[in-house]
Amino acid sequence: MRGWGSVTPWQRFLLVFTPLAVWHILFYPIDDKVATTINIQLSNNSKKNEDVVPNEHTEPLVFQEGQIRGAAMMLVSKPWTNRRGDRQCYFNKSMDDLARNWFPTNPYPIILQHPKGWTATEIKDIRQRWPQLQIYFSQPSFRKLKPPKLMQDDEKPLSSLGYKKMCAFKTYGIKEAPYIRTRQLDYLFYIDDDACVTEPIQYDVFATMQQHKIAYTYKQIFTDPENVVHGLPDFVQEYKRQHNNLQPANPTLEAFVLDHQKDGSQWAFSTNLEWLDVQEFFFRRPDIVEFYRVLQESGMIFHRRWGDAPLRFVMAYLFFHNSQVMRLCSEYVHSGWPTAVSTCTDPQQQTPTIQDAVLQQLKDCVATCN
Numbered sequence: 001m002r003g004w005g006s007v008t009p010w011q012r013f014l015l016v017f018t019p020l021a022v023w024h025i026l027f028y029p030i031d032d033k034v035a036t037t038i039n040i041q042l043s044n045n046s047k048k049n050e051d052v053v054p055n056e057h058t059e060p061l062v063f064q065e066g067q068i069r070g071a072a073m074m075l076v077s078k079p080w081t082n083r084r085g086d087r088q089c090y091f092n093k094s095m096d097d098l099a100r101n102w103f104p105t106n107p108y109p110i111i112l113q114h115p116k117g118w119t120a121t122e123i124k125d126i127r128q129r130w131p132q133l134q135i136y137f138s139q140p141s142f143r144k145l146k147p148p149k150l151m152q153d154d155e156k157p158l159s160s161l162g163y164k165k166m167c168a169f170k171t172y173g174i175k176e177a178p179y180i181r182t183r184q185l186d187y188l189f190y191i192d193d194d195a196c197v198t199e200p201i202q203y204d205v206f207a208t209m210q211q212h213k214i215a216y217t218y219k220q221i222f223t224d225p226e227n228v229v230h231g232l233p234d235f236v237q238e239y240k241r242q243h244n245n246l247q248p249a250n251p252t253l254e255a256f257v258l259d260h261q262k263d264g265s266q267w268a269f270s271t272n273l274e275w276l277d278v279q280e281f282f283f284r285r286p287d288i289v290e291f292y293r294v295l296q297e298s299g300m301i302f303h304r305r306w307g308d309a310p311l312r313f314v315m316a317y318l319f320f321h322n323s324q325v326m327r328l329c330s331e332y333v334h335s336g337w338p339t340a341v342s343t344c345t346d347p348q349q350q351t352p353t354i355q356d357a358v359l360q361q362l363k364d365c366v367a368t369c370n
C-alpha cells in the first residue's frame, strides 16, 4: 500500500483542493449585493464605468471621541436629481435643509440608502453637492422581506409590492440594514427623501434622547384609514392575550386610543421623520423582538398594507412608558402634506415634550384632527 509520502505534490494539491472547491461552489452564499451588481452589469454592460460600487460596509462610520453613535438615514429614490411630481420637499431640498437646520447642532453621519446601491458617479456628485456633510452610501437588502404566497388583497392590491416591502423594511427590516446589523449605531434619525427639516434644530437630539432615556421621537401624528389598518386592533388584543395578558407599558394612552376609535381608523406617527433608540427597538428588548416575529408571521403588512406608521404607534403604548416617547416642536414639511407647524413656545430652547407627549397631542387634537 502506498502512503501519503508517495503521492506527488500535484496529486496532494488536487486531493485537498477539489473537495474545498466543490464545497465552495455548492454552498457559498451569493451575497445579495453581488447578485445585484452582477444583474446591473449584465443589463448595462455598455456603461462599464457606471458599475455599482459595492459599498456595503466598506466605509465604517467615523465618530468623534465620545460622540454618540447616531446617524441620519434616508432611503433615496433615483434618479436623485429628479423632483417627484410637484412635491414641495424633495431630495435636494431635504439635503439642503439637513445641512442648514440639522447638521450644525447634530454633526452626525448621513447614510443614503438605495436597494440597488450607488454608482461611483452618483457618490462623487452627491458628495460634491454637499461637501459639508459626512455622507455614507449603503445598499440595504429587501430580499428577506418575503411576502406570503397568496396575499389577501390579490384581487385588488392595496398598494404595490414595493411599497409594502418598504413598510416591512421600515418596521422591522431596518434591523438587517447596513450599519445597524453590524451594531455600529445606537441612535437613528430616519428621514424620507421628501421630508424637510424647515426650522433650525438648536440642540443635540440624540443627546437629549440619551439623557432622558427616550426610545422614540416624533413630530407629527395622523390617522390611517380603515382599509389599510384592517384587523390591526384585533391583532393587538389577540397578541396581548397570547402573551400572558400583556399589560401595555402606557395603559393611559392605550385607553385613550381605544375610547376614541372612529370608523376603524388608527392613529399613526408620521414616520417619514422619526428618531429611534436602535438598541431598544431592535436588539435589547426580547418583548419587542417577539412582537416583530408574530407580526412578520402574520404577513399583515403584505396582506392588508399595514404601514410602519400605525405599527410604531401601537408599539408606543405597548412597549414604552409615558416619558419614553418625545415630541419635537420644530417645524417640518413632508411631500405635499400641510406643513407640520412649529409648536415651540420657546424658539430659543425649542424644548421638546417628554412627559405624556402623545397623550397631550391627542387630547389637543382629537376634536379637530380626527
Ligand SMILES: *[C@@H]1O[C@H](CO)[C@@H](O)[C@H](O)[C@H]1NC(C)=O
Binding pocket: 080, 081, 082, 083, 090, 092, 129
Ligand atoms: C438637484 O441638484 C443637482 C446637482 O446640483 C441638479 O443637477 C439637479 O437639477 C437638482 N434637482 C432639482 C430637482 O432641483
Ligand SMILES: CC(=O)N[C@H]1CO[C@H](CO)[C@@H](O)[C@@H]1O
Binding pocket: 039, 040, 043, 044
Ligand atoms: C438594471 C438597471 O439598473 N438598469 C439600468 C441600465 O441603465 C439604464 C440607463 O442608464 C437604466 O435606465 C436602467 O435602470
